[in-house]
Each structure stands twice: as structure tokens, then as C-alpha cells.
Amino acid sequence: MRDAGGGTPPPDGVPAIELAAATKRFRTPSGGVYTALRDLDLRVEPGEFCAVVGPTGCGKSTTLSLVSGLEAPTAGQALIHGKPVTGIDPRVGFMFQTDAVFPWRSVLDNVAAGPRFRGMGKREAIDKARDWLRRVGLSGFEDRLPHQLSGGMRKRVALAQTLINEPEILMMDEPFSALDVQTRQIVQNELLGLWEMTRPAVVFVTHDLEEAIALADKVVVLTVGPGTVKDTFTVDLPRPRRVQEIRMQPRFVQLYERIWTCLRDEVELAYARSAGTAPADGGVALEKAGSASGPAGEGQH
Numbered sequence: 417m418r419d420a421g422g423g424t425p426p427p428d429g430v431p432a433i434e435l436a437a438a439t440k441r442f443r444t445p446s447g448g449v450y451t452a453l454r455d456l457d458l459r460v461e462p463g464e465f466c467a468v469v470g471p472t473g474c475g476k477s478t479t480l481s482l483v484s485g486l487e488a489p490t491a492g493q494a495l496i497h498g499k500p501v502t503g504i505d506p507r508v509g510f511m512f513q514t515d516a517v518f519p520w521r522s523v524l525d526n527v528a529a530g531p532r533f534r535g536m537g538k539r540e541a542i543d544k545a546r547d548w549l550r551r552v553g554l555s556g557f558e559d560r561l562p563h564q565l566s567g568g569m570r571k572r573v574a575l576a577q578t579l580i581n582e583p584e585i586l587m588m589d590e591p592f593s594a595l596d597v598q599t600r601q602i603v604q605n606e607l608l609g610l611w612e613m614t615r616p617a618v619v620f621v622t623h624d625l626e627e628a629i630a631l632a633d634k635v636v637v638l639t640v641g642p643g644t645v646k647d648t649f650t651v652d653l654p655r656p657r658r659v660q661e662i663r664m665q666p667r668f669v670q671l672y673e674r675i676w677t678c679l680r681d682e683v684e685l686a687y688a689r690s691a692g693t694a695p696a697d698g699g700v701a702l703e704k705a706g707s708a709s710g711p712a713g714e715g716q717h
């Protein structure tokens with residue numbers, strides 16, 4: 417999966433994605449500054465599948481926004497193939513919890529839309545879309561409208577829609593969280609099969625630690641907000657994987673226990689904060705924002 421965005425793989429040793437001491441502060445409606453991420457370091461190699469887990473509100477989606485160019489870091493750097501991210505990059509594909517479809521267009525037209533926007537001729541884009549629908553097991557459904565498909569089928573459309581653009585980097589933000597467990601496992605296997613064929617670097621955000629371990633080469637645990645990396649775990653489970661079966665392996669259970677031990681404290685602290693029984697980030701008070709890049713109150717809106 418190279419070249420679709422006119423890109424080339426990074427030189428040897430250069431990561432596909434790098435966040436270097438990335439800090440992100442947001443202005444709040446009340447005139448304060450909220451630090452969502454602080455000094456976050458993340459490195460994802462070309463072809464690597466990285467899952468990011470952390471308690472609610474710790475900055476997982478913000479991390480994706482920095483890599484994708486939707487937001488700029490307040491301090492530190494976001495790099496793709498060693499170069500600073502300056503905006504939305506055609507080499508980066510996205511998949512979110514809610515699908516980005518044109519509801520009035522057929523499945524085929526929805527999948528062909530990406531290549532069309534990137535300048536491909538109609539006939540070629542349609543042929544390519546048919547091919548991707550076949551790869552995700554949706555041949556015969558080309559003429560359906562999105563609402564005429566099941567949730568699992570819509571996710572497969574979303575996969576085809578994203579992967580048809582041959583991204584070198586894939587950002588996935590809880591893409592399967594709305595699916596029932598069985599459908600979710602089927603689509604996870606499909607994702608793994610497609611990823612094995614094309615090998616983009618992936619950052620996959622999820623709340624589901626089992627999903628993270630089953631899919632990824634490494635799992636990054638973020639702290640409660642302001643999010644930063646607490647620890648990184650290599651997932652040394654063999655590939656190809658079938659997610660239903662891999663969960664039963666003793667090594668999977670071992671990894672789950674280790675990572676959960678690391679994550680649990682953060683989840684509990686996030687819960688205590690939301691219940692008002694723990695202060696935000698050591699009780700640092702909010703300060704009025706003169707500048708979103710200046711020192712800021714942290715961990716509280």
C-alpha cells in the first residue's frame with residue numbers, strides 16, 4: 417500500500433508517525449485553558465499496528481487529531497515520515513465510530529467517492545470500488561443505499577471506503593464500538609486480513625483492551641488527562657490472527673493482565689475525578705487564558 421497519496425515510504429529508520437513531546441491545550445468556553453495532552457511521545461513504524469488505550473477523556477482522539485493534521489500541537493511536534501504535519505495529508509486515512517457516508521448515494525458510489533475526489537476518472541474509480549467491495553465481501557450489494565445494510569455491512573463499506581485510497585497511515589477511532597460482539601469480531605478479522613495485505617501504519621484507539629491486544633503489535637497506555645504515555649507493551653502474539661481464537665491463548669491472558677494492571681489505576685482515577693472524589697491533575701487550578709500556549713491549568717475544564 418504505497419503511493420496512492422503520491423507518497424513514498426520513509427527512509428530506513430524513520431518512523432511512519434511520530435509525536436515528540438506533544439502538548440495540546442484547548443481554550444475553554446469559560447476563558448480558561450485545558451491541557452488535553454502533555455509531553456506525549458509516540459512512535460509508530462511503517463507497517464506497525466499500534467493500539468492506544470486510556471481512560472475516558474485522556475486525550476486519545478486528540479492524539480489522532482494531531483497526527484491527522486486536524487489540530488496542531490501547542491508544543492512539541494507531530495511528524496509523518498519524519499516531516500512535520502502541516503495539514504490534512506492525503507497519505508492518511510480515517511475511520512471513526514460513525515460512518516462518513518453519503519446516505520443518498522449507492523454503496524458503490526460511496527466507495528468510489530474517495531478516488532473521484534482525488535482526481536481518478538469515473539470508470540476507473542467505479543471499477544476500483546467494485547474490486548474493494550468484493551474484497552470486503554459485499555459483491556452483489558453495490559446498488560444498495562447505506563441504510564439498507566446491516567451495521568456490520570456498513571462497517572465493511574467504511575473499510576472499503578478508507579482502504580480504497582491506499583493510505584500509508586490509518587487512523588482509527590473506536591471504529592467498531594457500535595457493533596454487537598459477534599459482528600465486531602468478524603469485522604476485526606476482516607480488518608486484520610486487509611491490513612496484512614496492504615500494511616499501512618495504524619493507530620487504533622479503543623476502550624476495549626481485548627480488542628487492542630487482539631489486533632495490535634503494541635499497546636500504548638495513556639494516563640488520565642492530561643494524557644501522556646504511561647507505558648507501552650509489545651504484543652508478541654503470532655500472525656495471522658483470528659481474534660476469537662487468539663483471546664484463549666495463555667500469552668494473550670498474560671498480556672491482558674499486565675496491561676490491565678497498568679490501565680486500571682488510570683481508569684479508577686478518571687472515575688474518581690468524574691465523581692468529584694479526586695482532584696484534577698494534583699489539584700492544579702485553572703488559570704485565565706492569556707494565551708493557549710502559555711502555562712495552563714490542567715486536567716479540569
Ligand SMILES: Nc1ncnc2c1ncn2[C@@H]1O[C@H](COP(=O)(O)OP(=O)(O)OP(=O)(O)O)[C@@H](O)[C@H]1O
Pocket residue numbers: 442443444450451452470471472473474475476477478479641
Ligand atoms: N476542541 C476542544 N476544546 C476544548 N476541549 C477539548 C477539545 N477537544 C477535546 N477537548 C478536551 O480534551 C480532553 C481529551 O479529549 P479526547 O476526545 O481526546 O479524549 P478521549 O480520550 O478520546 O475521550 P473518550 O475516551 O471519552 O472518547 C477532553 O477533556 C475533552 O473535553
